[in-house]
Amino acid sequence: RKEVxxxxxxxxxxxxxxxxxxxxxxxxxxxxxxxxxxxxxxxPKLLMSVYSSGNEDGRFTAQLNRASxxxxxxxxxxxxxxxxxxxxxxxxxSGNTPLVFGKGTRLSVIA
Amino acid sequence: xxxxTQSPTHLIKTRGQHVTLRCSPISGHKSVxxxxxxxxxxxxxxxxxxxxxxxxxxxxxxxxSARQFPNYSSELNVNALLLGDSALYLCASSLEIFNEQFFxxxxxxxVL
Numbered sequence: 001r002k003e004v005x006x007x008x009x010x011x012x013x014x015x016x017x018x019x020x021x022x023x024x025x026x027x028x029x030x031x032x033x034x035x036x037x038x039x040x041x042x043x044p045k046l047l048m049s050v051y052s053s054g055n056e057d058g059r060f061t062a063q064l065n066r067a068s069x070x071x072x073x074x075x076x077x078x079x080x081x082x083x084x085x086x087x088x089x090x091x092x093x094s095g096n097t098p099l100v101f102g103k104g105t106r107l108s109v110i111a
Numbered sequence: 112x113x114x115x116t117q118s119p120t121h122l123i124k125t126r127g128q129h130v131t132l133r134c135s136p137i138s139g140h141k142s143v144x145x146x147x148x149x150x151x152x153x154x155x156x157x158x159x160x161x162x163x164x165x166x167x168x169x170x171x172x173x174x175x176s177a178r179q180f181p182n183y184s185s186e187l188n189v190n191a192l193l194l195g196d197s198a199l200y201l202c203a204s205s206l207e208i209f210n211e212q213f214f215x216x217x218x219x220x221x222v223l
Contacts, residue, residue: 004153032209043201043214044154087153091209098167099144099212101153 003027006088006102014110017078021105023071023088033064035073036087038104044087047073078109113138115204115215123221124192132187132218136204142166143185144212145177146201154201160185161208189220197222 006023013019025033033050048055050062050071061074071088088102116135124130136143142161146154159167160179179185183204189196199219203212 034211041199043217046211046213049211098159098208099156101146101155103151103153 001026002102003100004088004090004102006086006105008103009105010108011105012108012110013078015078015080017109018074018076019078019107020075021073021086021088021107023073023102025069025071025088025090025100027090027092027100028069030069030090030092032091033071034089034091035060035062035071036089036101038085038087040085044101047086075107078107080109080111083107083109115202115213117200117202117215117218119218120216121219121221123223125223126192126194128192129188129190130192130220132189132200132202132220133184134187134202134204134215135184136202137213140204140206140213141183142205142208142210142212143179143183144203144205145185145187146203147171148199148201148217149197157187159208166208192222194222196220 003026035047036044037047038044050064054063059076063072085104085106087104090100118133144159145157148154156169158177163179174190177187199217201217202215205212
């Protein structure tokens, strides 16, 4: 089992739709959590950090459930410009490999 | 403010050669990490440096090495290149070890 697993995708949704991505992690000692966005052939860009209390940034909402070791990202009112790969990232906080990335979930928003 | 910069942007090498990739972190950031990303996969952690010391090493062979300089810039060296080393090599910087990481544009390495 991979340490960070994401929905395989791809997700093809119409403009204006609401889409949710899920991510599970296996290391219960993980310290911090992030969602990154990566456009084709570009570097990952930090979308948002994920806090236990949940956090929202405009159309984006992230949730963390430590008991279930589960992270989610909700995108409301999808825009064409939201088309990208979304990477779930877990920071173990210790050990040889501190930051572990999921494989990513590809989103295509269609007009 | 300048973001993370990497050089070169593209590189073509042949098997057996060595390569040096360079990274300059965001001003004030003390930690630099290196990642390898092959097509269709998420970035794989190679090294993390903080205050010029190695603080983490991923599951990569000894052909991969890195260092961080007093100005916090960093180099990644890969010796005896293999075809499988072809990938996008990403550098990321963070203020401290456990903060959010910000990525540079990457170096795309092709090994022929």
